[in-house]
Amino acid sequence: MEGSGSMGKINELFASEIKVINMGLVSFAKDLKEQKINVIHVDWKPPAGGNQKMASLLAKLKGK
Amino acid sequence: MVQEKIQKANQEALEKILNGQPVLIGIGTASEVVPGMTKKSIFHAGPPVTWKKMSGPLKGAVIGGLIYEGLAVNEAEAVALAESGEISFDPCHHHNAVGPMAGVMTASMPVWIIKNMTYGNEAYCTLNEGLGKVLRYGAYGEDVINRLKWMETVLAPVLKEALALSGPLDLKNMIAQVVMMGDEGHNRNKAGTSLLIRELAPHIIGTNFSNEAKIEVLKFIHSNDHFFLNLTMPACKATLEAAKDIPYCTIVYTMARNGTEFGIRVSGLGDRWFTAPAEIIDGLYFPGYSAADANPDIGDSTITETCGIGGFAMAAAPAIVQFVGGTPQDAINYSKLMYEITEAENNTYKIPVLNFKGTATGIDIQKVVETNILPIINTGIAHNKPGVGQVGAGLVRPPMKCFEDALEAFVLDLEEKGAI
Numbered sequence: 001m002e003g004s005g006s007m008g009k010i011n012e013l014f015a016s017e018i019k020v021i022n023m024g025l026v027s028f029a030k031d032l033k034e035q036k037i038n039v040i041h042v043d044w045k046p047p048a049g050g051n052q053k054m055a056s057l058l059a060k061l062k063g064k
Numbered sequence: 065m066v067q068e069k070i071q072k073a074n075q076e077a078l079e080k081i082l083n084g085q086p087v088l089i090g091i092g093t094a095s096e097v098v099p100g101m102t103k104k105s106i107f108h109a110g111p112p113v114t115w116k117k118m119s120g121p122l123k124g125a126v127i128g129g130l131i132y133e134g135l136a137v138n139e140a141e142a143v144a145l146a147e148s149g150e151i152s153f154d155p156c157h158h159h160n161a162v163g164p165m166a167g168v169m170t171a172s173m174p175v176w177i178i179k180n181m182t183y184g185n186e187a188y189c190t191l192n193e194g195l196g197k198v199l200r201y202g203a204y205g206e207d208v209i210n211r212l213k214w215m216e217t218v219l220a221p222v223l224k225e226a227l228a229l230s231g232p233l234d235l236k237n238m239i240a241q242v243v244m245m246g247d248e249g250h251n252r253n254k255a256g257t258s259l260l261i262r263e264l265a266p267h268i269i270g271t272n273f274s275n276e277a278k279i280e281v282l283k284f285i286h287s288n289d290h291f292f293l294n295l296t297m298p299a300c301k302a303t304l305e306a307a308k309d310i311p312y313c314t315i316v317y318t319m320a321r322n323g324t325e326f327g328i329r330v331s332g333l334g335d336r337w338f339t340a341p342a343e344i345i346d347g348l349y350f351p352g353y354s355a356a357d358a359n360p361d362i363g364d365s366t367i368t369e370t371c372g373i374g375g376f377a378m379a380a381a382p383a384i385v386q387f388v389g390g391t392p393q394d395a396i397n398y399s400k401l402m403y404e405i406t407e408a409e410n411n412t413y414k415i416p417v418l419n420f421k422g423t424a425t426g427i428d429i430q431k432v433v434e435t436n437i438l439p440i441i442n443t444g445i446a447h448n449k450p451g452v453g454q455v456g457a458g459l460v461r462p463p464m465k466c467f468e469d470a471l472e473a474f475v476l477d478l479e480e481k482g483a484i
Contacts, residue, residue: 049436054468057475058434060484061314062067 066312066484070430073312077331078408078426081315081371084303085181088233088295091191091224095171098188100159102171103133107156109167109364110322111337115146115153119323121359124202124450125166126153131204132212133170139204157318158335161188162301162364164293165200165446165454166323173212174220176295178235180302187302189295191215191223194288197453200363201446214280218273222281226267233263235299239373240412242292243423248381249296250365250374251388251442251457256292261285297364300371309334312483314474315407316427319370319439319462323362323446328466330429333477338470340463345445347458348389359448361460366441372410372425375440375459376402380415380423388442388457398440398459399424405431405439429474432467 020039022029029041048054094101101107106129108122118126127142130151136142145151156163163169175188193211197203227233238259245255261282268278285291304317313331320327327337342360349355368374378384379399382392399415402424409422427439438461445456478484 045436047434051433051468054433054471057471058430060066060475061070061430061478063065063484 066478069312069483070314073310073332074315074407074426074428077307077310077313077315077317080183080307081303081426082408082411083182084236084306086178086187086235086299086302087181088176088227088235089179090177090227091174091220092177092188093171094169094173094175094188094190097177097186098159098161098169098175100154101169102152104135104150105152105154105171106130107154107159107161107163107167107169108322109156109163109165109362110320111157111325111327111339112155113153113322113324115151117324119359119362120449121202121362121446122166122168122323124204125168125199126151127450128199128202128204128208128212129168129170132199132209133172142204155320155322156364157301157320157329159188160186160301160305162297162320162367163190163200164192164290164297164365165363165444166202167364168199172216174216174224176298178295178298178302179232180306183306185302185305187298187305189298189301191219192288192291192294194284195290195454197451201444201453202450203453204451218277219281219284222268222271222273222277223264225271225273226264229267229270230264233260235295236303236412238263239296239299240414243373243377243380243413244416246381246383247292248368248374248377248384248442250293250368251444252289252381252384253292253296254289256296257285257289260292260295293365296373297367300367300373301364303371304367307331312478314429314471316370316429319366319427319441320364321361321366323359326361326462326466328429328462328470330470330474333470333473336473338466338473340465340469343460343463345443345456345458345460346389347445347456348387349445349456350454353447353455357447357449357452357455359446361441361443362446363443365443366462369439369441370427372406372423373413375442376406376425377413377415377423378440378442379417382417384442388459390459401437402440404435405437429467429470432464433471436464438462438464438467
């Protein structure tokens, strides 16, 4: 069955050593660290810190 | 594509900045060499500001400047004259000049003359008075005025003759050396001042002045670790001025503060200032003072950061953290972060601890707004009342509004021209 095949792969993944790259909320990375999982948090922010007006001005200059 | 035009313009600006060759060619009197200087002019740091809106230290320096020029005999007369409208206040930056802290320059003051040998433009700056109760921090007591007179009648003439004997001094080369020696050229100028003494001492001895005058001059420079600041600043000014007025260019060529407002100017937007209220500095205070005594950010000295030294080169000057706060690792992190908002690595100013990587140079308003990372500035803190002087030093950032307003104006300008 298709479902059991996917589950099999997921189980296989979790049975191996997990290495995680986390983007977004830093709390996800912290939780994993507490469980001794190798995790790298990417310090990502939306363009212009989420200021839509500024993001739209930048987009005009980039021809987007 | 407009982005291609912007990239080309920014590359042109960086080429001009990196190819600049600031050289100290002499000393002159402001009224004779600084364009637009008159007996009733007061040039000051930062963007334009009226007497009414000036902060305490700038008002104090104006009072001192008027007394020094003999236009007033005391504080009351100086204030009345400043209020009368007879005095012409204007930014140093509008006259190819820069001034640390209050940055007050008046007609009789001696000024360093720096020439950008690649592009032929000149920049000017007064000579540094030392720390504590000095005019640039808004002090105007008798001792301050007497020191300024001594600088005019002894220090400057001796140095002028010494420079005539030594010939021009290559400041780009000297700044490159001092960054290797643990200075960053804004708040740490110990190596630069020492190097300057080494360059000039034999020629000071060779002048025709009395031994007493020569000793006074050498002792004065030796007593003031910031003496070289007033050379790094006009060196940066002469360098950056060559990169202004390039159409489509988003590189910042001026950052300056008058103690009330912080202002920036962008190459592709000409002489327009983009201002916002100046920030309070996060720093270390001298004994007896606290943040309650601090004036908001003031001075043209952030021309150093605009040119890729100062706060941008803090990794090269770990000892500075004892003066401005933080740890040596913080200094390294600040310098590294600045590559996110700049166009190039400097080809001359290199940081040993970063494997001799060139300092982050050429602030791009697009990158500042996009990353939300502001330039890092290390600076002195002036007391908020006239006449007191310096109370500490620390770190500060410009207001984001300056960069956002500049970006908005830049887009509007291109839209009006039909370029986007």
